[in-house]
Amino acid sequence: MNGPLESSAPFASVAIVGLGLIGSSIARAIRQSLPDTQIMGYDRNADVCARAQAIALCDSYHAAFGPELAEAELVILCVPVGAMAAAATAMAPHLSPETIISDVGSCKASVLTALRGALPYAIIVPAHPVAGTENSGPEAGFASLFKGRWCILTPDADSDAAAFERVAGFWRALGAEVETMDAAHHDLVLAVTSHLPHLIAYTIVGTASDLEGVTQSEVIKYSAGGFRDFTRIAASDPVMWRDVFLSNKDAVLEMLQRFSEDLSALQRAIRWGKGDELEALFTRTRTIRRSIIEQGQDDAKPDFGREHP
Ligand SMILES: NC(=O)C1=CN([C@@H]2O[C@H](COP(=O)(O)OP(=O)(O)OC[C@H]3O[C@@H](n4cnc5c(N)ncnc54)[C@H](O)[C@@H]3O)[C@@H](O)[C@H]2O)C=CC1
Numbered sequence: 115m116n117g118p119l120e121s122s123a124p125f126a127s128v129a130i131v132g133l134g135l136i137g138s139s140i141a142r143a144i145r146q147s148l149p150d151t152q153i154m155g156y157d158r159n160a161d162v163c164a165r166a167q168a169i170a171l172c173d174s175y176h177a178a179f180g181p182e183l184a185e186a187e188l189v190i191l192c193v194p195v196g197a198m199a200a201a202a203t204a205m206a207p208h209l210s211p212e213t214i215i216s217d218v219g220s221c222k223a224s225v226l227t228a229l230r231g232a233l234p235y236a237i238i239v240p241a242h243p244v245a246g247t248e249n250s251g252p253e254a255g256f257a258s259l260f261k262g263r264w265c266i267l268t269p270d271a272d273s274d275a276a277a278f279e280r281v282a283g284f285w286r287a288l289g290a291e292v293e294t295m296d297a298a299h300h301d302l303v304l305a306v307t308s309h310l311p312h313l314i315a316y317t318i319v320g321t322a323s324d325l326e327g328v329t330q331s332e333v334i335k336y337s338a339g340g341f342r343d344f345t346r347i348a349a350s351d352p353v354m355w356r357d358v359f360l361s362n363k364d365a366v367l368e369m370l371q372r373f374s375e376d377l378s379a380l381q382r383a384i385r386w387g388k389g390d391e392l393e394a395l396f397t398r399t400r401t402i403r404r405s406i407i408e409q410g411q412d413d414a415k416p417d418f419g420r421e422h423p
């Protein structure tokens with residue numbers, strides 16, 4: 115087995131567990147940026163394994179864990195956060211004690227608890243690439259997904275410093291920028307930047323589709339007025355997002371409370387004709403969008419760069 119000293123790649127072999135959007139994007143990015151790294155692909159769904167094989171994502175494909183898993187220097191769990199414990203428990207008997215375990219889960223505190231419970235002696239380096247789309251499955255991934263995006267690592271006092279550096283080097287090799295954060299703080303930040311926006315999108319699309327005085331075809335036909343961008347987010351994977359809200363419950367409920375209070379303030383401003391309050395808020399929010407563009411985290415093109423023939 116090639117160790118880190120004999121190879122320029124951070125890991126000679128990587129096992130990816132869950133070959134959906136994120137797992138398949140990691141496989142593609144490894145192929146592009148770390149071509150000497152062996153990729154072992156795992157998915158409990160045999161159909162997903164077959165589809166991954168049809169597009170040659172990995173070097174081997176497995177619908178169950180076996181003794182070959184001990185060859186992996188890094189295992190990355192890319193399954194929904196609610197499935198992390200089951201996947202870690204299933205792989206436990208086959209792991210080498212030297213293998214580093216990581217994950218890409220959207221919530222960090224609950225996943226670390228689940229992984230430590232299933233693998234009490236393993237070297238664990240939790241990670242969250244803050245990059246994705248509304249699509250799922252092995253065909254949805256792409257190699258450039260992590261380029262210029264943040265990958266947040268959430269080590270704690272028990273984390274191994276050398277393992278942390280190797281995982282950080284791996285994500286940098288895939289084009290990501292690495293940030294370190296405490297898991298609880300990560301969960302609070304992502305509750306407002308990612309989880310709450312998804313909840314709002316699911317709500318507004320649900321509200322529009324349940325309206326009695328407006329037909330479904332009107333909602334679809336006139337969707338360009340802002341609604342369409344919510345529908346993209348609201349098309350995100352139902353199982354993945356069910357798990358995110360149940361796993362990051364406290365932080366999401368805290369942010370939802372703040373959001374409800376701010377929404378009530380806006381409701382009051384509209385009711386009492388406080389145009390200056392509305393204008394002041396909308397001016398502030400515009401600068402946030404401009405900062406995101408300036409920092410290269412989105413495209414400045416109008417309407418998200420969509421073609422309008
Ligand atoms: N979708 C996104 O935009 C992002 C997702 N994430 C996180 O990445 C993880 C994966 O998300 P996606 O790739 O979008 O999901 P996905 O739905 O595209 O793929 C998940 C795969 O995991 C497999 N799986 C489920 N349970 C399993 C188990 N016990 N053992 C083996 N395989 C199992 C499924 O068959 C499926 O193929 C989630 O934890 C999510 O929170 C992180 C960043 C962005």
Ligand SMILES: O=C(O)C(=O)Cc1ccc(O)cc1
Binds near residue numbers: 243247248
């Ligand atoms: O497609 C979008 O708008 C996303 O927000 C993608 C995303 C989903 C989940 C994450 O944990 C990180 C990024």
